[in-house]
Amino acid sequence: MTTLFSDLALSEPVMQSLQDMGFESPTAIQAETIPVALTGRDIIGQAQTGTGKTVAFGIPLVEKVDVDDDAIQGLILTPTRELCIQVAEEISKLGSRKRVRVLSVYGGQDISRQIRALRNHPHVIVATPGRLIDHLQRRTVRLGSVKIAVLDEADEMLDMGFIEDIETILGQCPSERQTLLFSATVKPGVKTLSKKFMRDIQQIAVKAQEVTVPSIEQVYYEVHERQKLDALTRLLDIENPELAIVFGRTKRRVDELIGALQTRGYLADGLHGDMSQSQRDAVMRKFRDGGIEVLVATDVAARGLDVTGVTHVFNFDMPQDVDSYVHRIGRTGRAGMSGFAATFVTPREVDHLRLIERVTKRRLERRPLPTLTEARLGMQRVAMEQLTKAVSEDNLGGYKALAEELLDQYDSSMLVAAALKLLSKTNREIPITLTEEKPLRAKRASNFRGNSQRRGGFRGNAAQGMHMQRYRRNDRSE
């Protein structure tokens, strides 16, 4: 039996906003959590990437706001700035008919501007933890009237780096508030940690066969470091994504890859924690508008981002842990769409791939490396599509006389071949050498020296290492 939004006893303005947003029926996580959340209970909610968790916590939050009260009544915390902006926009849409004021408060943005915006009395603030702490210290934000607090990407935020900040923030909210935790991945430790600031927790996990989304085709390519760039550009030419995200391990890697892809003629740009916030905002805007086709990013873009049209995700470097894999590939195949996720695995990283397969209970198909000929054919196909599209648009009047003249002199198939050649990119084969990244396993080996390797216990340790999330903390947005 499918649930309808009208079965969830929502208020009229919220129903109208949902209609404005074009949502017809609730997703599974929405249908399961909203009624429980409306009773005021604390919830840990888990469902696959792209299944509408934002609206699942957004509806109870908006319902709880009293718009006649000027105090901050709803608080949402997100691990990254881009996610903060995105979630604030979605909540703002949900609350628009009710006239709920929503403000995003994140690091890197001019603080005096935020302070001015805070004077307009938002009912809901969506914040990254570091900047919120800053406001609490300056007393420009008061959380004494918060009725509902949400941790989006809770597991990411509760891992060692953020736990103290979260405790400080929640410590300033009234103890009788409602607390909701959401993520596609909820490690057992999260539940233990959450007992500190939640009560009478109801855990709601949408039962799925797989951790990852079934509509995402998952493949891998075994490559050597030095083959990665050619493999990527060939795949881009063959696959011709609408929008793609390419994940690199480090900021340096991302910078080099942006330069390399631009040199080879792609509309590429990137996102990482060393860029200024105005640069990051501009890149995200362009990516959402299609002005950038390939977004190259560190794990700062792995969580929560929802960009329509992302058909492909490439793990140029293997993710450091299984959760990161799940979230990265979840940037495609959202809201029922299909997607394609390709992972580059160097020979020494095969064990990590097997671990990912074990934990996600899904085998990745091994594909042979694409050849140059396949890539050229792919590019020609794109050129042909461009040409036929131009023909079907039928506004070529100004060129027709010239075309007739050419056809008098040359064979028609020669002319079309020449046009296709001109439309195909010639800069794809420019040789570029990237600085090599160390394979994951080598990095781990230095962390797990000693007897374990001789005893053959290395595998197990490597598995533990996959959860250490060492480098990700280096690229937090805070």
Ligand SMILES: Nc1ncnc2c1ncn2[C@@H]1O[C@H](COP(=O)(O)OP(=O)(O)OP(=O)(O)O)[C@@H](O)[C@H]1O
């Ligand atoms: N009921 C609905 N019907 C149709 N589309 C929906 C519905 N609810 C949400 N969506 C859309 O689905 C997409 C994914 O939603 P959302 O970003 O909330 O996913 P998520 O579960 O938080 O994923 P992630 O784990 O990656 O953060 C968004 O574009 C959202 O607008």
Ligand SMILES: [Mg+2]
């Ligand atoms: Mg989300």
